[in-house]
Amino acid sequence: MPRDLLTDFELMILLATLRAADDAYGVTIAREIERTGGRTVVLGAVYAALDRLERNRMVTSDVGDPTPERGGRAKRFFRVTPEGIRAVKDMQRALVALWTGIPELKGTRT
Amino acid sequence: MKNVQPPRLAVALLNRFLPDNEPLVGDLLEEFAVRKSRVWLWRQVVLALLMDAFRNRVEVRPLKLVDRPPLEVKRPDIRPWTRTVNLTGSPLPGVGGLSLVILVTLMTIVSPQLWCLVLGLALVLMRRHTGLRRLDGDSGSPLHLVGP
Numbered sequence: 001m002p003r004d005l006l007t008d009f010e011l012m013i014l015l016a017t018l019r020a021a022d023d024a025y026g027v028t029i030a031r032e033i034e035r036t037g038g039r040t041v042v043l044g045a046v047y048a049a050l051d052r053l054e055r056n057r058m059v060t061s062d063v064g065d066p067t068p069e070r071g072g073r074a075k076r077f078f079r080v081t082p083e084g085i086r087a088v089k090d091m092q093r094a095l096v097a098l099w100t101g102i103p104e105l106k107g108t109r110t
Numbered sequence: 111m112k113n114v115q116p117p118r119l120a121v122a123l124l125n126r127f128l129p130d131n132e133p134l135v136g137d138l139l140e141e142f143a144v145r146k147s148r149v150w151l152w153r154q155v156v157l158a159l160l161m162d163a164f165r166n167r168v169e170v171r172p173l174k175l176v177d178r179p180p181l182e183v184k185r186p187d188i189r190p191w192t193r194t195v196n197l198t199g200s201p202l203p204g205v206g207g208l209s210l211v212i213l214v215t216l217m218t219i220v221s222p223q224l225w226c227l228v229l230g231l232a233l234v235l236m237r238r239h240t241g242l243r244r245l246d247g248d249s250g251s252p253l254h255l256v257g258p
Binding site: 026027048 | 121131132133134135136137138139140141143153154157158159160161165
C-alpha cells in the first residue's frame, strides 16, 4: 500500500508529463490536461504542483535555453522519475480497486 | 482587431513579484501569443501571484541590532517574547502598517468595548516591561523584583 497517494491534479500532471515526453514544460503539460481533462488550467497551479512533486522527488526539472518568443525567458522541462512512475501505478491500482468495488459501474461504457 | 502585445502592467507585475519564476512568466507570454486574450492573461497573472503569495509566506523577523546576550540566558524564567526587538513601529509582532490600521478599524467597528481590555492589557505589559528593564539594568539586586 502506498504511503502517500497523489491528488487528482498531481496525478493528471504526472500523466500529462509522461504523455508530453521530452517536450514536457508548463505550456505543454497544461495543454495536455485541458485537452484530455476538459478543464481550464491555471499555469501557476501547474507550477505549484510540479514544485511539490519535485520536492517529493517524483519529477526532476532542467532549464532550457531562452527563446525570443517567450521574451527571452527559458523553458523548464520536467521529467517523471521512477518514484513518480511508481506513485502513478500505485494510484492506478488504488483507483481500479475502488472502481471494481462498485457493482453498478462494472462494465458500463459511456 | 486584437492587440497581440501582452498588457505591460501584467508583465511588470510578473517581473516584480515572480522574479525567480522565469519559466512561468515565459509560459504565460508564450500562451498569450497563441490565445491573444487579455482576460485569460490577467486571470492567470492574478491567480499566479495569489498562489505565490500563499506559498511563500515567510516570516521576516527584525534584525537584532544590539549585540548582547539574550535576557533568558541571564534569567531563564523570563519569557523569550519579552526580548523581541520590534522595528516595525507596531505593537504587534508580524502585524504592521496597513494591517494594523485595518485591524484597529475592524475592532472599533465590531466590538468597541474590546478597547478597554486592550488598554488594560497594555498597562499590565508596560508595567511588566518596565520592571524587566529595571531588572536588566540593575545588576546589583535582581532577585528583589522577580520571585523564584
